[in-house]
Amino acid sequence: MRDAAEVRSRLDEQDYLVDDGLAMALFLALRLGKPLLLEGEPGVGKTAAAKALAAALDAPFLRLQCYEGLTAAEALYEWNHQRQLLAIRLAEVRHERIGDADLFTEEFLLERPILRAVRSDGPVPPVLLIDEIDRADDEFEALLFEFLGEAAITVPELGTFAAIRPPTVVLTSNRSRELHDALRRRCLYHWIDFPQPARAAEILRRSVPAASEPLIRSATEFVGRARELELDKAPGMAETIDWVGALAALGAGSWVREDALATIGTIAKTPGDHTAITALLSASPPAPQEGP
Structure with a gap:
């Protein structure tokens, strides 16, 4: 892509609306071939950004969902132990000698998302999403340093695999813990905030086309006011889309307090948040807004 404006336009075609800051961050990640670390509150569209970018580039999309206890065998590569055992038994039947050099070859190598991204030889480099890296253990980050810095993976038994064309790498974090400085140094960085009201309304128009304009505005x-409360989990765009979708499914063409209360579980995800948001709704419900 030529510039940030084209990135924004191509993502708009995928119904993913970005501001100038995110458009520039994605453009620089593509132009410089650097991984991009996206942080922000849950539900602001970090994961969706990687998916939309892959669609805009017409590139394969690979996803590594991080979690506590994630290992190299699940993220980078592992050996096909069943096939190795079968090869050993066949060699015994044939009275042949078989050593490590025969067992640890590419024939027995199983690619996981990161190695698959490195070894991709398609016409367009894949977009690799390393989702919620903050959920993985600290030790797992160290496994990524070679890949993030050099677009390469070393398999001790086979050597180093380096990408011919580096994949586009997007990492996301909800900041549930601090990431190592060594990981941050290898990445470009952008913080995604909740969208401004005008952009949020436009996202809702595209995501819930059945919703009326007064309902979207309200x-x-x-x-926006609910996010100012001391909530356990402030509602993001994903939750807002669910809420408006639920209200539209009920046939609400405008704001109706009873419908809003009945569907409050789409944006309130803990008992405390449910109480706080219900109190806000009861105290000062938004009035339906008319006009453009």
């Missing part, structure tokens, strides 16, 4: 205004 929901956008109310969620």
